Amino acid sequence: MNLPPMYRSLVALDRVQHRDLRFRQDLVSLEPAKGLNSMFLNAVEFADAVHDYPIVFVRAGQAQDGKPAPLMPLAVLGLKAGENLFIKDGKWDAEYAPAYLRRYPFAMARVEQDNQRVVSMDEQFEGFSKTEGQALFDDKGEPTEFAKSVLEFLDQYESEVERTRAVCEVLDSMDILEPMRFEATVDGGEKVEVDGFLAINEEKYAKLDDAKVLDLFRRGLLQLIECHRLSMRNMRRLAIKRLGA
Structure with a gap:
């Protein structure tokens, strides 16, 4: 998989695997x-x-x-x-x-099997935590308002990518x-x-x-x-x- 610039890894955001994951905005770095x-x-x-x-x-x-x-x-x-x-x-x-x-550290990545795009993240981003920051999923495994805002931003971004191609x-x-x-x-x-x-x-x-x-x-x-x-x-x-x- 060819990674886009800045990203060190990309994994699909999963409501089961990442149910307890949190995001710390204060640790977002420009280092990448x-x-x-x-x-x-x-x-x-x-x-x-x-x-x-x-x-x-x-x-x-x-x-x-x-x-x-x-x-x-x-x-x-x-x-x-x-x-x-x-x-x-x-x-x-x-x-x-x-x-x-x-x-960053989120992106839409294409799944080769069905050619669909899924919300993904750079799992090497230092601001992911299980104890501090914005929760990505609630107790029922549903996306939080923060996660929904990330998805909305990424959807809009990808729409603009298609327009830019045109x-x-x-x-x-x-x-x-x-x-x-x-x-x-x-x-x-x-x-x-x-x-x-x-x-x-x-x-x-x-x-x-x-x-x-x-x-x-x-x-x-x-x-x-x-x-x-x-x-x-x-x-x-x-x-x-x-x-x-």
Whole structure:
């Protein structure tokens, strides 16, 4: 099983096996995210994320039927592999924290046997306890209000993942994204290069006909594209942030 970034293990939450399990919010740590220089971002998050992060696209997964691998949006967190510039003194140093981060240590995982998704958890998370914290199940083995709120958040998150996939398919079909590279020289003459991502080709974007632009507007995609374009200014801000890290 390929584990998503941040997660050290994933097990399905079971009302029998985990009946006495409790969750300590005060022990939630950003340690698992320290080595992440990017993080998945749902399209609905662009409007909030644009103030803090560069929003880029990458190809993830396997190509199928001769088509390129699907697109996926990411919030850039660092300019080098293993570098996260948004963790400072154990806290998230940005106005907005991606939903991917906020869902930890829970997630929806796919069960291969029936292709269904079930609520899962990173069992190595240090904040699970049998004596302290929020109970996940009541005395009858039914989910508590806290567990129900976790499920609601995860359901909403997965719905937005599906919408984001659809958004990326539309952008991909328009052929307006291209490989980009960011370069900066920081104090001491160190040269920083970031590549391997896709961004809007401004020339192709400007040449879209009016009907296509209107269609993007009506689908709500024009705003997403503009958020992406504006967010690219944050690459240079990351370089500045790196100096003060």
